[in-house]
Amino acid sequence: MPTNRRFLLQRRPDGTPVAEDFELVSEPAPALEEGQFLIRNHYASLDPAMRGWMDAEGNYMPPIPLGDPVRASTIGVVEESRAEGFEPGQWVMGLNALEDYSIGVTGGFTQPIDPSLVPSVTNYLSIFGAVGMTAYFGFLEVCEPKPGETVLVSGAAGAVGSLVGQLAKIHGCRAVGIAGGPAKCARLTEKYGFDAAIDYRGKDEAALTAAIAKACPDGVDVIFENVGGIILDAGLMNLNLHSRVGLCGLISEYNTEPRGIRNLWQLIVKRAHIRGLLVADYVPRFGEGAAQMGVWASQGQLTIDEHVDEGLEHAFDSFMRLFAGTNDGKMILKIA
């Protein structure tokens, strides 16, 4: 039996997670029952949404039970199988956990993937995974961008945000991104093709509002929101009539009591709306989205950065990069 290192949730974080909320343990890999297969996890996706799963209330997913490994999307290889359709050696992806080995079941969420179709197998956790599909369906279906419109993206250097900016350009929009620090801002314009970048660091709400107004001289028609707080409030002050806010995330609030959004009255003035989006709703259409993203990527119209940290023993530090903003691209943990 190989050893299975597992990164367990031992205590529910109170605000910002600390290392003591988790524990890395070693157990024998589980034995298979009929209909199961053993997945050797190679890469795990680290996502802001995982923070919500650690709370007692849960969100769109049940909370991670205390003592269970932290839930995460992973890609790996079938090591052993007692399930039809999953042969040893097959690459798979699914919603598993931060651990060396996970159990898959026939008819579950785990599906075969083909590494030969993509430049890197990790792309299944970025451009062809939940991140890419969030950008694709969240932006194109929920925000309804039209050519010539101005699209404001917060968390624009992040995995989803950087893709949304590129999709905005593909759709003939002006793309303006908000990110933290000059290096990320340079990446927005130089690498992802944003028309303008705004560094939120050191800016209060009034300064941010003014910076957005300057970067968006025709106002803002679409906000793709990943952050919340004063960044969203400053965006709301720049909305055009009949504009749309796609609410993808509120990462500024995940570890603290929310400051609260104070400019909702702008929705009345501008007859605008804020609509929450969740990629899970589009699972039946992932094939369509992945095919289209693949075409654009192969044409050189879409770039995604992946930030790969190595080692399950660094799971905590890697996860916390998401909140410190020290990751450069889609955060991925290499397990094997």
Next chain:
Amino acid sequence: MPTNRRFLLQRRPDGTPVAEDFELVSEPAPALEEGQFLIRNHYASLDPAMRGWMDAEGNYMPPIPLGDPVRASTIGVVEESRAEGFEPGQWVMGLNALEDYSIGVTGGFTQPIDPSLVPSVTNYLSIFGAVGMTAYFGFLEVCEPKPGETVLVSGAAGAVGSLVGQLAKIHGCRAVGIAGGPAKCARLTEKYGFDAAIDYRGKDEAALTAAIAKACPDGVDVIFENVGGIILDAGLMNLNLHSRVGLCGLISEYNTEPRGIRNLWQLIVKRAHIRGLLVADYVPRFGEGAAQMGVWASQGQLTIDEHVDEGLEHAFDSFMRLFAGTNDGKMILKIA
């Protein structure tokens, strides 16, 4: 020349308006130019939105210039005319001001009304005016209620809210209203037909959230929001999947720095949206809305209360009732 008393905005209110922000002056009624007519105002509508017009920033309307009378919808009688189509004795309604006499112009917003068609001419400021049309279009078009759904209305004893609750019942929905104090709550269920009423007084956000959950055992499909603050936050915690929030007003914020809405993440969890609404967008369809409201009213399916205070000299106290919640129905000031 008759004397024209005018209730002027002399200073922009800092937070809650005080009497010294205004001044009642007497001037001669203005002389008419060609194309104008003189309106003897009889009744004025006092609305929360007027508070926003007093600020320097304006909202969906330009700010009231300092030294000008406070802008308000009025109904009155043409006293003198140099304009075609407006004869002396004709009843009219329009966006005028808190003053004895206003000037109307051909092609302006002032339109003839027929008091013989309605139980009281004041109904043109309530059920057949902006209030009624806000309830009609704001609820039916923006919130898209379906039979069997649960509709939560804040500010439910107010002019718009009480109509929305009744429209919800006409459309086969469960209607739950939030209001301040036992007398208003009794009015909701006994007079307007709400299925349940929640008294927000003395309740913090957790208690309000629990009270809504109790009154809405199947969750909330539509929120018609007039208040904001913890009332909206508590409502958001009770949303169903794919629910809709029609944002009509945020009266709890008009005189203070907003507390901020902290449960926006529920929009993601529930794939719900908040959409701002403004009755001005529906002006071309007011005829349709008024006709339908008239049918329902004549069938006894719609009741509206009007709270009529008398005397331009009481304009300030009457206006402030809207924020203290001491009005029982649509706030109207009788001028003559």
